[in-house]
Amino acid sequence: MKIKSADFIISNTDVYKCPTERIPEYAFIGRSNVGKSSLINMLMERKDLAKISGTPGKTQLINHFKINDSWFLVDLPGYGYAKVSKKMRAGFQKFIEDYFIQREQLVCTFVLVDSRHDPQKIDLDFMRFLGEKGIPFCIVFTKADKLGSSKLNKQIVSYKKKLLATWETAPMSFLTSSSTGLGRKEFLDFIDGVNAD
Ligand code: GTP
Ligand code: MG
Numbered sequence: 001m002k003i004k005s006a007d008f009i010i011s012n013t014d015v016y017k018c019p020t021e022r023i024p025e026y027a028f029i030g031r032s033n034v035g036k037s038s039l040i041n042m043l044m045e046r047k048d049l050a051k052i053s054g055t056p057g058k059t060q061l062i063n064h065f066k067i068n069d070s071w072f073l074v075d076l077p078g079y080g081y082a083k084v085s086k087k088m089r090a091g092f093q094k095f096i097e098d099y100f101i102q103r104e105q106l107v108c109t110f111v112l113v114d115s116r117h118d119p120q121k122i123d124l125d126f127m128r129f130l131g132e133k134g135i136p137f138c139i140v141f142t143k144a145d146k147l148g149s150s151k152l153n154k155q156i157v158s159y160k161k162k163l164l165a166t167w168e169t170a171p172m173s174f175l176t177s178s179s180t181g182l183g184r185k186e187f188l189d190f191i192d193g194v195n196a197d
Pocket of ligand 1: 031032033034035036037038039051052053054055056057058059060076077078079142143144145146176177178179180
């Protein structure tokens with residue numbers, strides 16, 4: 001897929017104020033600082049379409065971007081950030097939960113996890129939540145540039161093995177780096193394929 005346009009549309013905390021247009025929508029979720037906003041910029045080949053920061057908790061709102069005038073990309077706040085209240089850490093922010101429950105346009109969710117880490121409880125809890133709600137999701141391994149290739153491969157294989165303790169089949173996954181552009185083509189081809197269905 002060629003990116004011809006990528007436009008910021010609206011930010012908010014209320015799912016009912018999200019754009020009403022019935023076009024396919026893809027959401028990016030994961031722990032704070034995992035690289036959601038960076039991945040969106042990498043995919044769109046734009047430096048600062050989505051706001052990035054080394055400090056966790058940068059993205060605080062539901063951010064809609066319209067791509068090629070035909071689908072939405074959604075940058076969401078991270079979960080699992082220690083500075084938010086205990087209550088928020090225990091679950092997920094209510095408006096994020098509402099977004100996933102209410103948003104009928106949502107065709108696929110990308111759950112981002114850091115390539116260097118073993119499965120974290122909060123990510124598994126979130127995947128379980130999506131599974132229970134019947135929301136399709138893929139796993140996206142981020143920051144692949146931070147590990148050497150043999151360590152990286154071992155880590156991914158071990159991550160998927162551990163997932164199989166919970167799921168019969170591991171969800172589809174992508175290996176990405178926003179620094180090197182790794183995974184960009186596969187990612188966009190996947191979205192193209194889903195949009196064409
Ligand atoms: P929140 O909005 O706070 O939830 O964070 P986020 O998931 O949107 O992460 P963001 O894209 O803001 O990136 C967090 C930090 O990780 C920034 O310092 C990025 O430069 C860095 N980063 C993101 N992706 C990559 C990557 O692929 N490789 C490397 N080396 N650094 C990355
Ligand atoms: Mg962000």
